Amino acid sequence: MVTARRPAWAGRNFTLLTGATVIANLGSSGALIASAFAVLGAGGSATDVGLVATARTVPLLLFLLIGGALADRLPRHHVMVAANALSCVSQGLFALLVLTGDPQLWQMALLAALGGTGLAFFAPASEGMVLATVSGEQAGRAFAVFRMGMNGANIGGAALGGAMVAAVGPGWVLAIDSAAFALAGALRAFLDVSKVPERAAGRGLRHDLRDGWHEVVSRPWLWAVVVQFAVVNAVVAAAEAVYGPLVAEEHLGGPGPWGLALAAFGVGTVVGALLMTRFKPRRMLLAGVLCVFPLALPSAALAVPLSAAWLTLVMFVTGITIEVFAVNWMTALHQEIPEEKFSRVSSYDWLGSIAVVPLATALAGPVQDLIGRTAALWGCSALIALLTAGVLGIRGVRQLTRRTTEPAAGGAGVEADAVSRC
Incomplete structure (x- = not known):
């Protein structure tokens, strides 16, 4: 019996990160469509849809640099899991509002802002963590596979999300996105960081x-x-x-x-x-x-x-x-x-x-x-x-x-x- 082996660059951490990204992006791509239709379904206008989208962007701009500094100061997987938890909660509450009540514009904008805050802390930590999982001349191939999964999830998520919004309504799509963040965060919690070098304490x-x-x-x-x-x-x-x-x-x-x-x-x-x-x-x-x-x-x-x-x-x-x-x-x-x-x-x-x-x-x-x-x-x-x-x-x-590299003992380049x- 022949056992398939992963290529050397596709280690456990890389596999977990890629799988978590595919799951999260499947949910998020559909949720972007669902949030717009949730605003419209609550009687909002095109301007209101734009306001909710802007509410997500503003904290992203405000907190990105802080998120990057924090991710270089703390264990990155902890930052990623915490950010996923925040996104899970914000999308879950958004879903609950849509499914059980009469959501107000300010409520939807606030929850969108919480999601944007989560992304501001997640994105720099995620890219740094991907960096730490690959080394040597296979890095480009690993990044290509990672992005192939991410882009494929974006396409599939948008298609599935649009179909599900039409079939069951935006609330359930938002609920699925919340569950996707929970599952992605759980996978990222299992990342092995024992070989990641400790960083010196920062000066502020x-x-x-x-x-x-x-x-x-x-x-x-x-x-x-x-x-x-x-x-x-x-x-x-x-x-x-x-x-x-x-x-x-x-x-x-x-x-x-x-x-x-x-x-x-x-x-x-x-x-x-x-x-x-x-x-x-x-x-x-x-x-x-x-x-x-x-x-x-x-x-x-x-x-x-x-x-x-x-x-x-x-x-x-x-x-x-x-x-x-x-x-x-x-x-x-x-x-x-x-x-x-x-x-x-x-x-x-x-x-x-x-x-x-x-x-x-x-x-x-x-x-x-x-x-x-x-x-x-x-x-x-x-x-x-x-x-x-x-x-x-x-x-x-x-x-x-x-650079051309040769693998050293322990997997470093x-x-x-x-x-x-x-």
Whole structure:
């Protein structure tokens, strides 16, 4: 009898983290749809849906840096489990309100804010914990598999969540999300941290935040990409959340084709992650940043506008390329950032990625009124292309090189090559 063996990079902790992420994301993706329909079912307007979504985003912005510093100071799995418990409680109460009562807008906004707070503490700790489970030249493959599970869960969760909201109502979907957080937290509680090196005691939260900031600004390749995506994510959000549905309604046949295009993007990310289990470019950051250029294509396709079929193809290809960037970016951070500072750096990366999004989506309508939707979409596309070209001008982006490693005793990685970087 032949017993299947896990590859060396897929250890127990990696398996637990990946399984917990798949479970949590299956629930969360459906819950995002359920929360919107819960607001509408309570008599809320589209503005009220936006207010509840904003209530989730604001604490995320406020607490991300604190969450990153805390995750580098305390055992990360404890932070993750506590954050999952908070999310479990907030979603459970949200479900209870919807199922048994007449939920008020302020109640739903408050519970959404609690969920956002949980995410602010969870996200930096999670990325730091994933970093600690993989080492050596297989890190890129491990990250690709992790993201493949995460992206697949997002797609499946959204599809299942939408169907279940229609079949049984949003309350039960929110209840399932609460249970998913409980199960994911339980799995993460079983992480083996005995081999994770102990960290020296910090000198205070303010010092820890300054230390994390120094790690970011001392590496031009890092802060350049963070600044790039602060703008890129903002204009992509404006195009997809505001302009895309309008173009779909007027030119593509309504929400059906637009939903198909978004689903194609999600499928593309899974294919991109699968590709990255085999593709290991030597200059990983250069390869990753080059793959950001196609992110300008969906806005251009909406500006033309292309037919629904062509837009779907564009979104699929874009999903592949942006996932190639994401895995290479995660691999570069894994290689270059000290483990004991990773969560703080991750929190600055997260903050840069989402900080401008609310402003961009709020200004999308006024900008359209001022210059027209077509010009606004071409502007989104141009900004992405220009910023990406600018980042390629950073020497460290072009020259950051993947280290080759050999496994040492105990599973740690020994560097075999020096890395060329700024």
